[in-house]
Amino acid sequence: MATSTETIRTGTGADLVAAEDVLLFVNAAITATGQREFRSTAYQQRLSLDFLHEYVRVNYRRVYAAALALDINDHNAVRIVQGLLESAADATAEEKRTEGRLIAARLAKLPPQRVYRLFRVLRGAKVNNRRTRAIMRDWLAARPDPAHDAVKYRAGLKTAARHVHLRFGGPGEPGETGDFLFRPGRRPRYRHQLLDAWRRAHYEQGAVDKLPFTVAEGFAARHGMKREVFLERMVPRMTRLERLRTQGQRSAGNDVRLPTDIDLTVMPLTRLALYVLSLGFEVRGLHRKELTHALRTAARRAAGPHAGSWGRVAAVLDDSYSSSGSGEKRRRPLAVALACHFLLEALAAPGAYIPLWTSGGTDPLLVRPWGPTPLGTRVLDALEHGPDRLVIVSDGWDNAPPGLAGEVLRVWRTRLDPDRRTAVVHMNPVYDADGFDVRHLAQGVPTAGIRDAEDLPALVEIAQFAEGRTGTAALYAYLDRQVARFVSGEKAGAHREQA
Template sequence: QREFYDDDYGQKVSLDFLHDYILGNYRLLYCRTLAAGINHFNQTQIVLKLLATGRATAPEHREEENRLITATLDNLPSHRAWNLLVQLRKRHINNRRARAIAKNYITSRAELLEFNAVKYRSKLRAIVAHNHLKLEDELSAFLFRHWPSRFQSELFEQFRRGHYSASAIYDLPFTIAEGLAAKHNIPRDVFLSRIEQQMTVGEKLRLQNSAEKAGIAIEIEPHRLSLTKLALYILSLSRDIRLKRRDELHKALQKSACSILKRAPIQFGRVAAVLDCSYSSSGSSEKRRRPLGIALAVHYLLRASAQEYQAFWTLPTTEPLLVIPQGQTNLADPLLSALAWQPELVLIVSDGWENDPPAGTAELLRVYRSKLDPQKKTSIIHCNPVFNANDFTLKRLSSLIPTVGLRDAEDLPVVLGFARFAEGNASLAELEEYLANRVQKVISNKRLTAN
């Protein structure tokens, strides 16, 4: 997707090259990256490339690779998993392992297969045809449009009625009803006002803008959103609304941060955060305010996990909930203030495009590391929420501190574990051992879930 400084085409070409390079030279490392907490897009690309090149898998690693692919597919959101299996067909990947994995995934979804057949019917139909899979009679009849006068399945029958009757679509899940609403030429405002009770939290969040244009107010329940999505939702509100709902939104962010710490406990001592709220943190048309949203989410996560915490924004604010992206990127001044506070850890959240002044942070860090803290008593880590397509990596502020990618604030515990590898001091063997331990956790969790 587009970023503030890069277009989507450059991102695609750069990522494709990076995937192919690591796959060709470090296949085991590439496979084990599936256990490293990377985002869903990259997980999908890794699985596809592994399945397309199965002959290159070393015999001693084949079982681990198969288990990781299976666990990854099971943990992906449903729409991404079905899209991945459709991509196997589009890329003409039809080997025995790929067919077995597709069959196992469909079998593992037996309890939800009717719902998935309705919601993803064209995808499931393509997957079944591509892999020559046999289905139960009514499911097969539904997918391949051999419809009886009435289905035994309640959901299939609801869909059949909705196909012929406009009033029947409002009993269906939103994404299914949306396509039928277009078929029946139902006005958008009428459809949205009547289908709201069938929407998931994610669907309500995604449709905020279009609903507003249609004159429909869709109510969002903040406590049901993940920390990053909650931060992005809050930033999408006007400052007046944020101010009016300040206590409610503040408590929702606190609760969301605490729930993350229950799942992945991290405990810090004295921590300072340098948070970028310059204009470039507004993101792009496809990723609106995402860098700023991650900074706000990290602020609440660190606040909940540190014994002592202080935030230093590029534009100082006493009310983080009201922050907006504006101004040039001056990281040197807040970093200087953060270091003067003498923390044990400094976390910088920024896209790395510093221009006020350019390279000011690099010079500050050079002096600090060489003159004031050569023993590195204070850890400094740069978390970058933006991939830099020009050099296939993340834009660094300085070679003296590690730079790690951070797509979601929820990933912070995993990302901090990778920081020592980003510094370049650890060997490839140490990285592989670290990933091997994560692989065992992923596979063990999969076994526990299966049992």
């Protein structure tokens, strides 16, 4: 990536257009997932994303690849990998080397089910060049337990193995996994416990709870096992997310309690916020102390070395009705706002944080999507406190009255604070399919897309490039640094828990 920026530095006007295109794509790749949003359909989302991916891949290929090193979501990471591999003929030898390292590093961070799905798409598209096969073989070779994948992701592993002509077998396990996948009736039993448990589960109910949860569910239904009994037996085999998802089914009646077998404090901040919002108000109130402690612990961990370093911080947080999201992304915008609330509390100096919810509420643990979006009024309230930083977390649909927030910010920036004593940034968790970007509030106020609150400090750094004060050279240098850190394994950020 070190020389990638030279190809698009052709002049001041071209630099500006290129930088705007890069930031627009990054915002989309962070927030958009091709799913229905509150104000746009899934079809509109996919159509908009298709155009952006094609446009950036063709015009800024190296920047397109560099996006894999940023905090983009898994959906767009897979789209980028697919686009790069399908268009390998358009890349130079140097680009292929850089792309190969980026792809390998990104695949290692993706959930395995997404990677197997990608391999199936590549096989269906007949992408069978040498580089693609090498990438697939390297990823498969790095999997910690092929037998586990053979049971849990059987179809995906079979497809990938066929595509790269993978040969199974090794010391202590001569071809067992291969026989399991392609010759299931050849062996009367397997030495690997998981493979043999799958074989026995066809006729032995006691073997069901030795399997991964998603695989065991099908066998439990076949044996007619009661759901409650099955779930209790499967608890030791479940991931943390699976235990949370089935918590209500394992509880008696409507008595939903916090799980005693899960340490909520180790959960990622945004995912924890989603879980909290999935609980009823009564449960949240009853377990206020435990939930608040878990959220603050996760926020301090996400803040890392930035904790307490942001001075006086004011936040305008959107809990209007549109923060309910959609059926596919239920309460996601509200969860991002809730997670940002606790993260900003950790980033601010002690006692120097002022949260302002659009609904006027003061209890973050009991927020709900409700009412209009009076961003302008809340921005005025926040600026009265004279903060060092103002962070706005909203989908940008200011409607009470429409446009007031943009006008307030324009006057503040041009008339009242031209020296920019207060840094203002807008974090938007919702992709606007019609605008090919996240919705902005005002010119001169940087807006960045956000999906996980944990990425907020890094996204604030990216947002500064949208102000036009740092220059395009700084933007490209930033991308170069991120690529170097990412491929060397130095990039910060926790692995997402596998579903």
